[in-house]
Every structure is written in C-alpha cells, then in structure tokens.
Amino acid sequence: DISLTEVNSFSPSLPISPSSMINQYKFEDGPELRDLFITVDDPESHITAIETFITYRVVTKTTRGEFDSSEYEVRRRYQDFLWLKSKLEEAHPTLIIPPLPEKFIMRGMVERFSDEFIETRRKALHKFLNRIADHPTLTFNEDFKIFLTAQAWELSSHKKQGPGLLSRMGQTVRAVASSVRGAVKNRPEMFTEMNNYMETFSQKINLLDKIAHRIYKEEREYCNEMKEYGPIHTLWSASEEDVADSLKGIAGCIERCCRATERRMAGLSEHLLPILHEYVLYSEILMGVLKRRDQIQGELDSKVDALANKKDLFSEEIGKLEDKVEHANNALKADWDRWKQNMQWDMRSTFTNVAENNLRYYEE
Numbered sequence: 305d306i307s308l309t310e311v312n313s314f315s316p317s318l319p320i321s322p323s324s325m326i327n328q329y330k331f332e333d334g335p336e337l338r339d340l341f342i343t344v345d346d347p348e349s350h351i352t353a354i355e356t357f358i359t360y361r362v363v364t365k366t367t368r369g370e371f372d373s374s375e376y377e378v379r380r381r382y383q384d385f386l387w388l389k390s391k392l393e394e395a396h397p398t399l400i401i402p403p404l405p406e407k408f409i410m411r412g413m414v415e416r417f418s419d420e421f422i423e424t425r426r427k428a429l430h431k432f433l434n435r436i437a438d439h440p441t442l443t444f445n446e447d448f449k450i451f452l453t454a455q456a457w458e459l460s461s462h463k464k465q466g467p468g469l470l471s472r473m474g475q476t477v478r479a480v481a482s483s484v485r486g487a488v489k490n491r492p493e494m495f496t497e498m499n500n501y502m503e504t505f506s507q508k509i510n511l512l513d514k515i516a517h518r519i520y521k522e523e524r525e526y527c528n529e530m531k532e533y534g535p536i537h538t539l540w541s542a543s544e545e546d547v548a549d550s551l552k553g554i555a556g557c558i559e560r561c562c563r564a565t566e567r568r569m570a571g572l573s574e575h576l577l578p579i580l581h582e583y584v585l586y587s588e589i590l591m592g593v594l595k596r597r598d599q600i601q602g603e604l605d606s607k608v609d610a611l612a613n614k615k616d617l618f619s620e621e622i623g624k625l626e627d628k629v630e631h632a633n634n635a636l637k638a639d640w641d642r643w644k645q646n647m648q649w650d651m652r653s654t655f656t657n658v659a660e661n662n663l664r665y666y667e668e
Contacts (some may be wrong), residue, residue, distance in 0.1 A: 314342060334496060340437045340450065341365045344430035347422045348379070355653045357381050360426060362433065364452045375455045384451065385429055387463060388656065391447040392436070398597045398632040400639045402435040403585035404428070420573075439642075441635070487599045489578065489605050492633065498640060501595050506587035520572050527565045534558040564668040571661040579654045590643070600625075600632045 344359035359379040366374060385404055392401045405428035433452075436442045450462055534555045541551035604625040611622060 305615070307316045321462055338438070339367045340443060342433045342437050344426055344433060347426055349375050350381075357383075358425075358427060359421060360577055362452065371447070371453065373453075377393055378453070378455060378459075380451070380459075382425070382429075383654050384459065387573075388447060389432075390450045392442055392445060395440065395445060395447070396635070398600070398636045399439075400586075400589060400621075400636075401442070402432050402439075403589055404432055406585075418557065424573075424578065428582075431582075440638075440665055446664070488601045489600055491598060494637070495594065495597060495633075498636075501588045502587060502594065506584075506591065509580065509583050513577075513584050516572065516576050520569065520577060523565060523569050527569065530558050530562040530565065532563065541569055560668070564665055568661060570666045575657045575661075576654060579650055583650070586643070586647070586665070593639075597636055600629050604629050 341364070343363045344360050345363070348357050348360075350357050352361060360380050362375040362376075362380050387569045389401060389404050392399075405425050435446075436448055442448065447462075450459065454462060537551045537555035537558065539663055541548040541555070544551060604622065607622050
C-alpha cells in the first residue's frame with residue numbers, strides 16, 4: 305500500500321541524542337533552559353441539568369518574571385482549550401498553531417466519556433499546551449497566560465470582552481479571502497515549494513492514518529475471535545479425555561496470543577494512531593496558514609495594481625502592507641523549519657516504537 309521509502313521522504317534519519325529523548329517538544333533549548341512547565345491531569349466529570357462535561361486540572365510552574373506566582377492550578381474544560389486555540393489563530397495568523405483533539409476523537413473506536421477516551425484526550429491536551437509553551441512566540445501570548453492563571457470566573461469574564469487589536473487584525477486577514485481569488489502573482493518560490501510539499505504530505509499522512517486504523521480494526525476483530533476460541537477448546541477438553549491435554553495446551557496458547565495481541569493494540573492506540581491523526585490535523589492547519597499568507601500577499605498585489613493607475617493614492621498603505629507581508633513571511637519561514645524538525649522527530653520515533661512493539665509481539 306505504501307513503501308517505507310515514501311515514509312522516509314518525510315522523515316529523514318535524524319540522530320537521536322539523550323537530550324532530545326528527554327525533551328520531546330523542544331529542540332533549540334535543552335530542558336535545563338525551560339522556564340515554563342505545564343501538566344494536564346486529574347479529569348473530573350460534571351453533570352448538570354443541561355449537559356455532562358469533563359474538566360481537567362492544569363498545573364503550571366514557572367520562573368518567569370511576568371507571572372505573579374511561581375505555581376498555578378486551574379481547571380479547564382474542552383471548550384476553554386478551543387477558545388485558546390482560536391485566540392492564538394487570531395493573534396498569529398501565519399504561525400503554526402498546534403492542533404487540538406477533535407470533539408469526538410477516534411470516533412467509533414472508544415465511547416465518549418469512557419476512561420480510554422478521557423485519557424486519550426488528556427494526553428492530547430497536555431501535548432497541546434506544552435507545544436505552545438515551547439514555542440518561541442506563542443509562549444508569550446497574553447491569552448495563553450490568562451488561560452494558565454485565571455480562575456474560572458476570571459476566564460469567563462475575559463472571554464466576554466471584545467476583540468483586541470491583534471484579534472481585529474486576524475479578522476481582517478480572514479476577510480481578505482473574500483476579495484482575493486486565484487493564484488498569487490508574486491508568491492516567493494519557497495512558499496510554492498511549501499505548498500507543494502504539504503499537498504503531498506497531506507495525501508501520504510491521510511493514507512497512513514487510514515491504514516493504521518484498518519490495521520487496528522483487523523487486530524481488534526482477530527483478538528475478539530481468539531477470546532471465543534480459547535474457552536471453546538477448554539470446554540472441548542472436558543469431553544475428549546484422549547486429547548484433553550492437547551486441547552488445554554491449545555487453549556492456553558490462544559490465551560497467550562490474545563494477551564500479546566491486546567498489548568500490541570494498546571501500543572497502536574497509544575503511540576501510532578494519535579500521532580498520525582495529529583499530523584493529519586497539522587496538514588490542514590499548515591494549508592490554512594499558507595492560504596492566509598497568500599491572502600496577505602494578494603492584498604498587497606491588489607494595492608500595487610491600484611497604485612499603477614492612481615499614482616500616490618495608496619503609497620503609504622502599500623508600505624504598511626509590504627511590512628505586513630515581510631513579517632508574515634519571516635514568521636512562517638521560522639515556524640516551518642521548527643515544525644518540520646518536530647514532525648521528522650515524531651515520525652521517526654513513532655515508527656521505531658511500532659517496529660519494536662511488532663518485534664516483541666512476534667517473538668512472543
């Protein structure tokens with residue numbers, strides 16, 4: 305279905321040092337240089353007359369001077385994480401905002417509010433906040449700080465406030481989409497290459513995601529069948545004295561195979577499926593970021609065309625747009641390199657982990 309060479313085209317060999325193994329989310333700084341540590345844990349169910357929802361404890365420890373305290377503990381629900389993501393997108397339209405788990409992650413594979421679902425979401429939310437904390441720009445976002453430190457009533461009050469300057473800028477960028485159509489005339493070559501890369505990456509990662517889910521489904525069906533066959537052989541042995549020991553031996557073998565398969569499935573659901581789906585979401589995010597960069601470029605191009613006909617009418621505005629395009633380009637270029645390095649590390653470690661689990665499984 306897909307060759308290993310195709311996978312490696314997105315994940316060239318990277319030396320894995322002990323320090324990178326310790327600090328999974330950050331490459332440019334060692335863990336000893338970090339000054340913001342976040343943990344998401346202790347999920348708690350809340351049942352009201354209107355809805356049922358889960359909150360998670362978010363514990364923050366920091367040495368940063370802009371924080372009033374060195375440690376904070378707040379509770380947040382999924383909607384609060386969605387709010388934070390939207391605020392980051394508004395404030396930083398050409399930065400790569402980490403994805404959140406979808407509202408119904410792994411649909412059809414786990415029940416909503418089951419322990420497995422809650423734990424899968426908790427891990428994803430923990431990774432989401434730590435990716436932001438380790439980002440050189442997003443980590444200093446004011447809404448991120450409020451999310452980490454404000455009590456529930458304070459956060460609710462903050463959400464009700466009108467959009468600030470950065471939010472209005474983000475809305476302006478989205479509004480440009482309605483006026484900019486077609487290919488961008490003056491798009492730098494590197495962004496065309498990024499776009500082509502992401503189109504291919506999106507196809508490959510979606511294919512890998514589908515294959516992984518198919519493998520998991522087949523493993524689950526195989527395991528369910530074994531759970532039926534084991535007891536059958538045990539019962540059979542009671543009525544066949546001559547081959548009773550052999551039948552019991554087969555039943556025991558089936559049971560051991562079933563346990564090994566369950567461990568393999570646990571490895572797939574914990575290490576492979578979430579990572580692949582995270583990068584499916586990342587591919588959508590990257591395509592959106594590239595589109596927003598093009599929209600800013602398109603706005604500049606349209607003003608330049610208008611200037612050719614109306615002389616100096618737009619000269620000052622064009623200067624501002626040129627600065628805006630340059631800022632967007634620089635932000636995206638820096639974030640692109642950082643994202644690509646993270647992606648390559650994640651893919652390499654994920655598939656190495658799957659290979660090691662498969663080796664253990666077949667040895668058993």
